[in-house]
Amino acid sequence: MDLGLPDLSAGALGGGAGSAGKLNPVSLLAGSHSWRVWFVDPTHARLALVDGTDEYDVVRNGSDVWQWSSADASVAHGKVPAGAANPGDARPPALPGSGAAGIPDLSNPDAVATWALSQLDPTTAVTSTRTDRVARRSAYGLVLTPRAPDTRIGSVHLSLDAETSLPLAATVFPRGSTRPAVDVRFTTLTLARPAPSIFEFTPPPGATVTIEGRHDGPMPKTDRTPFARPHVVGTGWSSVVVGELPAMSTASTSHGAASDPMAVLRKVLPRASGAWGSGHVLTTRLFSVVVTDDGRFAAGAVDPSVLYAALAH
Incomplete structure (x- = not known):
């Protein structure tokens, strides 16, 4: 990503207490990053970020959730409470009339495509591009160009799988620039169901394991003062x-x-x-x-x- 963010290395936006490793979410908003993703359903999923010689994993296997960081050999393990809603079972209600208003999710091709396609109206010019190949799969391209003069978006280029229409790549160009700010894409894609062993996690020998959800004292007080809905x-x-x-x-x-x-x-x-x-x-x-x-x-x-x-x- 090349969003042009200011330096946010002041220290308070890091991983925080209880998280495994030293992954800083802010660091993911700049530069290039490679993720490996395995997904069966919301209760069986795995993400792995490989950064040089370090690896950071998040694994959901039924009610078990694991975080692993090779940088400091730390593991965090938690349990999803019985009856809790699973991520992806339902999406939070959209803001009235918003579509995908505000700052979009730019983390993956599908999220970018969902946001961009939600803007389709007379203020958008849509053109098709030549057939392409992404992640060794045939794809066709769409280019969405906003006509609104006050948006910072210049154009959004989508590559859709020719067989499944799954978004395989999404590139977002700022207004007046030929240098993309966001380019997210699959490099390889396998549609076969992952093996169950992918979601089985055993802490490596010598790892420091923290059990999440245990509290030795009273729960911290939270401010439940209501605030206006955006x-x-x-x-x-x-x-x-x-x-x-x-x-x-x-x-x-x-x-x-x-x-x-x-x-x-x-x-x-x-x-x-x-x-x-x-x-x-x-x-x-x-x-x-x-x-x-x-x-x-x-x-x-x-x-x-x-x-x-x-x-x-």
Whole structure:
């Protein structure tokens, strides 16, 4: 990825307590990364990130969830409570009229395609491209070009499997640039069902194992103060999600900046002010985010000026 993010290495956006290894989610937002994915159903899935000589795995096998990091030989093991909803069984309700408003999921070809295709309306030009090959499979291409002048998206290029129509690759170009900001694709793809042994995990000899979900003292207090549900301003490529940030709990803030990512963002992001109020602005090649001093936010694949107008809406 090449989103053009500011330096967020201030330290508070790392893995956090209880997670195996030293994987920093922010580090995945830049550069190239290779994942291996095995999937049968939401209760049998495995992800493996190989970074040089280090490997980080997340394994779901029924009610067992494992995290493994070879960098520090650490394992975290947890159990999914009986009766808990499985990821993928149901999606959270969409925001009213949002489609895929705000900042899209750019983590895989299917997510990018779902977001891009949800924008299909008169503001989008759709063209087909030549037949291609992705992950050693025949594919056909679609190019979606927004006509909206205030979006930061220049075009989205999709490669769809010729046999199954599964998105195999997705490339997103910022407006006015020939250098992609996001390029996610399969390099190999096997549609056969993975063997059950793939999801069986045994901690390697010498690994440090942490059991998740055990608490020696009282559970930390959480702030259950209700806050307004986010709403959408605008439509299509120009849509903006506007809402309020949840209040941090007293227990969380007592742990310092490591429990409050917004504290780090406020240190590294430039300030702005206007009729909408004042706050901090994150501007990347594809999207913008504004967090106001009074706890509101606005986000979208648009220029900051569109966010300011939405906040004042």
